[in-house]
């Protein structure tokens with residue numbers, strides 16, 4: 001299928017979210033017409049930042065109410081669109097039948113649109129790697145698009161915290177199969193790493209989770225992430241650009257998946273230190289570690305960290321497909337902190353005056 005043309009009309013689901021909001025903004029910057037799909041158009045906390053975008057005043061950006069739990073939810077919105085960036089979360093990743101059902105709702109609206117030719121489906125690196133069993137990382141330490149979590153592993157169940165990872169794979173496959181069957185549109189998967197960068201609206205500070213973790217650092221505490229995994233990051237703006245690049249790339253094919261990350265991996269305690277290094281003006285009081293791990297996990301910290309240190313993160317497929325140059329994590333941390341303070345009014349805990 002041909003990529004969507006420049007200045008085409010693109011629908012963005014999850015448009016009030018962290019990544020969705022940036023995708024809307026950068027699509028507008030590149031001259032596209034955008035239909036931003038949110039659950040509540042009239043919730044000022046979630047949509048005022050969209051309505052403040054210049055494209056809203058001219059009508060190039062329009063807002064639409066849709067809940068993907070409803071069959072036919074996007075029928076009217078997708079009609080006349082060339083592309084869809086399906087970025088929204090679903091309400092429950094732990095119920096595979098529900099995940100399949102909401103995919104069917106969205107696919108139905110795409111099929112009935114008669115106009116959509118390219119869909120980018122937002123998955124996650126959770127559909128590439130899984131933290132359920134670190135021996136999997138030992139056995140297969142190269143993180144690339146052809147890698148999947150071991151689906152036969154008995155630990156892979158919603159009860160063991162794998163619902164998100166499983167749900168993302170259900171969606172990837174549902175969209176690729178439906179596009180194949182249709183023959184009228186392509187489904188391309190984007191698997192983002194940990195999104196860091198500026199929020200555009202105060203409500204986004206509580207989402208994420210990575211910007212929320214940075215907020216807690218500003219407020220004096222930090223936690224180790226699951227099983228001592230370092231942050232494997234992408235700037236939220238670069239992630240949005242990857243989505244736009246996949247909508248417009250002429251070199252991608254239905255069913256292909258692409259990882260969006262810079263390949264920068266950084267330990268959480270280093271991110272705390274980075275805030276002070278990058279923004280000494282804040283005089284941030286060093287955040288205190290809150291360790292919720294049981295002793296049996298803590299005893300294995302060095303072993304787990306050594307496993308992650310062996311991992312090799314790859315992104316050459318995305319760079320080739322969309323011509324991306326990923327920005328350094330330092331810029332993402334700095335811009336995230338400044339936005340938390342300026343947009344959301346977060347007040348960092350500071351060192352006492354000398």
Ligand SMILES: NC(=O)c1ccc[n+]([C@@H]2O[C@H](COP(=O)([O-])OP(=O)(O)OC[C@H]3O[C@@H](n4cnc5c(N)ncnc54)[C@H](OP(=O)(O)O)[C@@H]3O)[C@@H](O)[C@H]2O)c1
Nearest residue numbers: 014016017018019038039067068088089124194195207208
């Ligand atoms: N953030 C990351 O680090 C990261 C990493 C990998 C993958 N991802 C993926 O990227 C996507 C966006 O993540 P994000 O961090 O930007 O999330 P976010 O800020 O929480 O935004 C997600 C949006 O999904 C929408 N949504 C949730 N349930 C919905 C429903 N039933 N119907 C319609 N919309 C619904 C919400 O819309 P309303 O605001 O209108 O209620 C929300 O704004 C997700 O698919 C996520 O899995 C994110």
